[in-house]
Amino acid sequence: MSPTARTVLIVDDALFMRTMIRDILVNTGQFEVVGEASNGREAVQLYDALKPQLVTMDIVMPELDGIEATREILKKNPQATIIMCSALGQEALVIESIAAGARDFIVKPFTPEKVIRAIEKLPSR
């Protein structure tokens, strides 16, 4: 793993998805997964505890959905970099997330190419 690996928090209610995303990110050699959350509430708590450099955020989740979680995280951490992971048919929700401050989005199904493309282009603030 390169010394400049960025820390990531993966948020998705499906273990399946979390595993897939984790594998893709780790395989790039540029990321270290420091936490996984299965709903928005956990996401906010883990963000506070871990302060990861990147968050991949699912939208539809129990407890607290991804848009709300994004809002809450950004309220306390305006510099947080959150990428929404969305399924097809949820464009309006993605736009809402962008309004809330999400930096980018990836549409499922995921491929390593898609994920890498999004992460590479992350603008630096």
Next chain:
Amino acid sequence: MDMEKYLDLFVSEANEHIQAAGAEVARLSSGLTTPEILNRLFRHFHSIKGMAASMGFEEISSLSHSVEDLFDALRKRGESVPGAADVVMEALDSISTLVAQSSGGSGSEAAIDVESLASRIRALVPPPPPARHPSPAGDDFSSSEKAPGPGARQVRCLLRVHAAAEFRGARAALAVKKLEQLGQVLNVEPSIAAFSGPDFKGEVSVLLATGRSDAAVLESVQELLDIDEVDLVESPGPYQPDSPAQTRSPQSAEADMGRSRSTVRIPTATLDMFLDSISEMMSRRGALAEAIRSREMPAARESLRKLSDLIDDLREQVMLVRLMPFEHLSPRLTRTVRELCRKTGKRAVLTITGGDVSLDRSVLDEIVDPLDHLLRNAVDHGIEPPAERERCGKPSSGTLRIEVSRQRDRVLVCVEDDGRGMDRDAIRRTAVENGFAAQADLASMSEDQVLMLTTIPGFSTSRKVTDVSGRGVGMDVVRTRIEAAHGHIKIHSRRGEGTRIEMDMPLTLAVIDAFLVEGKTGLFAVPAAQVCSVMLVEPDRIRSTLSGLLLAPPSDQEGTDPASFTPLVMLDEALGRDVETPPRDEPSRDGPARLAVLAYQIDGARGALGVSRIRERRELVVKPLGAPLEHLRKYSGAALLDDGSLALILDLVHLGRN
């Protein structure tokens, strides 16, 4: 990617969801419907769909998708629909089977007709409820982090999202968000709500107020994924939302300039020239002071003369800086025509002649929106579709022309098209039907006056508009804006041949060529552009009638024609001062006192203004009246005199009887 590894995960997690969903559906079957159940079911099928899609299992994914959509609709309503539980149960069974099949495990080999099942499910989806999700407060695209600084200018960014990109609307939204970081986003077209709609074409226009350079703006957006094209067009005009007529007078535009919503680029050589002039003025001032101190009048007079020349020169130089060639508006106007042609399927080419004619920035600001409006109307209503044009023997591509020419201190801007022309009969019908004019009035109107009916506020929005081809929405707004900028508008049109709209604008709003006249209560300025002649008239030429005073032609021409009598208004009376007799000039030694009169003409209508005395004609600096005085129709501004006092500028249109 090694999908094998994920298969186990997929199967186990999918089965978890299937089991949980089964329990929820059982509750539904027993008649229990709560928002919680509906939400959970929505999430279960959403998850299954997502995982299946990731695994490439199309059938499972699409079947789950249809159930997810069903529960999405149901949860928004808060209740289920009859028959849902059964069909969903069936879907669940099918999904379970498919999942088992996917792992090569045991499961019936019977093929499942996913498509018909999915359509049965879709058939259950109720129409959306009337109340929609309110958008969350505080999250919108209008919050800007940086207010534009004093050097801000307006730029219009035209973006195109890559055609094959996923979620093009979301890509566009990211671009808007990015632009927000560079200043203040004033407008987005289409609106952001339309980004996720079915009609979104991937093209967005963002109006941004920013102090950053074009290069910086371009770079920031080009950085983003899937943005194909970015174009910047400098927008000279202050942004006006499409709202009903706002009577923004140029005075307020001038006052607004202080907040500089627009910037001017000046060559540094020009600034150096200013500084040179100023240093010369300073030394002249020194010489003047010295001459006064030593009471040497000839030397003082000489210094004063030279100082005056320098001041006039400097003023002229600064005025020139404010001038911008009309061409500056060209990109925006050509774009308007192009886009509208694309939208309407019509073809038209816009040519602009006289683009090198320079106008004061504030005038350009005032006319850009009306011009845009007129071009839109021309394409929308004037230019016929190509097939119709060919049938009429016209070239299939319409001609739109803007001609700009300068006449003394006025600029003439004409918008012309070779389209259908305006239908006077339809206009007359609409006017009568909606109470804008009585039948009797119409009979005495000239052809051109009938066309001007379309500029009456509310004409275009009257509900009973009979098919008025030609100009449509907004002529009243256009007229209001042009008149607020001290311009006049004239419409000429010929059915089948086209329409020509002429706008007569002042060259600059900052300086006016005017006659300085005296009234009982002070000095006033009369715009020279409208004055035809200035004369001293014999008192016997003034006739009294029931409707007011008339100025008769000179006695050797009298008796010829009633039209040679001009309506005469006395300045003091018109301004509300009571006068018993018409004021006169100082009695001359040669005869009875004569009246100083300015004869003027506005839009072909003649009038005359009688004053106490006419002093001189000169250029005067215009000062805006500002609120609340700007609402006084009789005055269009104030002119600054040498001694620092003000002469109110008269608005002849509202002052006289014409």
